[in-house]
Amino acid sequence: MTTLRLLPLAVAALLAGCVASPALDIPAPVQESAVAAETPTPTPTPESVDPPAFDRTQYSIDSADSIWVVANKTRRLSPKKFVPSDLVTMDVPHTYDPTLRREAAKSYRTMLRAATRDGKSLVVQSAYRSYATQVSVYNGWVNQLGRHGADLQSARPGYSEHQIGLSVDIAAASRACTIQACFSDTPEGKWLTKHAWEYGWVLRYPKGKTNITGYKYEPWHWRYVGIPLAEQIHLIGAKETLEEFWELPAAPDYL
Numbered sequence: 027m028t029t030l031r032l033l034p035l036a037v038a039a040l041l042a043g044c045v046a047s048p049a050l051d052i053p054a055p056v057q058e059s060a061v062a063a064e065t066p067t068p069t070p071t072p073e074s075v076d077p078p079a080f081d082r083t084q085y086s087i088d089s090a091d092s093i094w095v096v097a098n099k100t101r102r103l104s105p106k107k108f109v110p111s112d113l114v115t116m117d118v119p120h121t122y123d124p125t126l127r128r129e130a131a132k133s134y135r136t137m138l139r140a141a142t143r144d145g146k147s148l149v150v151q152s153a154y155r156s157y158a159t160q161v162s163v164y165n166g167w168v169n170q171l172g173r174h175g176a177d178l179q180s181a182r183p184g185y186s187e188h189q190i191g192l193s194v195d196i197a198a199a200s201r202a203c204t205i206q207a208c209f210s211d212t213p214e215g216k217w218l219t220k221h222a223w224e225y226g227w228v229l230r231y232p233k234g235k236t237n238i239t240g241y242k243y244e245p246w247h248w249r250y251v252g253i254p255l256a257e258q259i260h261l262i263g264a265k266e267t268l269e270e271f272w273e274l275p276a277a278p279d280y281l
């Protein structure tokens with residue numbers, strides 16, 4: 027859109043450049059103004075589908091306190107027991123402690139209001155989890171599923187997106203398909219798939235990307251990255267994981 031609006035200006039600038047021919051000290055041909063006047067309006071070219079301009083260097087993908095940090099099985103948080111400095115606990119429907127970093131919390135509340143307006147009832151199943159909490163969560167899964175099964179389901183302490191305070195597991199108030207793949211078929215799951223990016227959230231563990239992310243499909247796990255990055259990932263479509271978008275090595279397993 028912007029490009030199209032700028033086109034006439036660009037043409038005018040080009041014509042202005044043509045008129046000034048300083049090398050030849052002769053009067054301009056009389057027909058030149060007529061030619062300029064008859065210049066047809068440029069035919070608009072089909073609208074580009076390119077996503078809006080995006081500064082890939084705005085934030086770090088390595089610092090644990092960056093909203094773009096990429097944590098996975100090959101990218102441990104540093105420090106291992108990182109604690110965000112701006113955690114806030116939200117007054118929203120929840121199962122476990124609904125705490126997130128300030129910016130993510132603000133966005134979640136905005137998204138919750140929009141979902142509620144659309145008749146969807148979102149519940150925070152789990153949000154920020156400290157290193158110590160992750161120790162007990164992970165060990166609980168190991169006891170239930172064994173180490174291999176646990177690793178597909180839950181991050182080891184120090185590697186969890188929940189520890190950075192920017193991730194939230196979302197459930198439906200109906201409790202249908204909580205923390206299950208079928209959550210994607212619930213009204214809440216469908217709404218999130220359609221709208222979460224508008225509020226700066228990305229689906230961190232998409233379907234069919236286990237060999238890249240290291241985790242099975244988790245339609246309930248949403249990661250806040252801010253609107254510009256979420257919008258890029260949404261519009262590009264083909265690079266839906268953070269690993270693909272940032273061209274990082276796949277992280278199917280711990281090193």
Ligand SMILES: [Zn+2]
Binds near residue numbers: 193195246247248
């Ligand atoms: Zn999660």
